[in-house]
Amino acid sequence: MSPKKNTTLPSAPVLETCFVTGCGTAAGAPRPSRDMVRVAGSKDGAPAHWYCAVRCAPIARARADLRSITTRTRGGR
Numbered sequence: 001m002s003p004k005k006n007t008t009l010p011s012a013p014v015l016e017t018c019f020v021t022g023c024g025t026a027a028g029a030p031r032p033s034r035d036m037v038r039v040a041g042s043k044d045g046a047p048a049h050w051y052c053a054v055r056c057a058p059i060a061r062a063r064a065d066l067r068s069i070t071t072r073t074r075g076g077r
């Protein structure tokens with residue numbers, strides 16, 4: 001019997017909600033605004049999205065990198 005209390009994965013980065021309009025839009029749509037940059041998904045087939053350049057784009061890129069690492073070690077989803 002193992003008490004399953006800790007359901008929060010320490011490796012999962014917690015993202016605060018972004019309030020910039022259009023941030024997180026799928027890249028199939030036209031660029032929501034001039035401040036948006038297109039960020040490709042990870043190599044496992046995640047789609048690209050538009051993100052605000054000031055805040056979410058670097059985070060999204062880092063996340064894609066992290067995901068490709070965890071995919072290789074078969075540690076994540």
Ligand SMILES: [Zn+2]
Binds near residue numbers: 023051056057
């Ligand atoms: Zn954003």
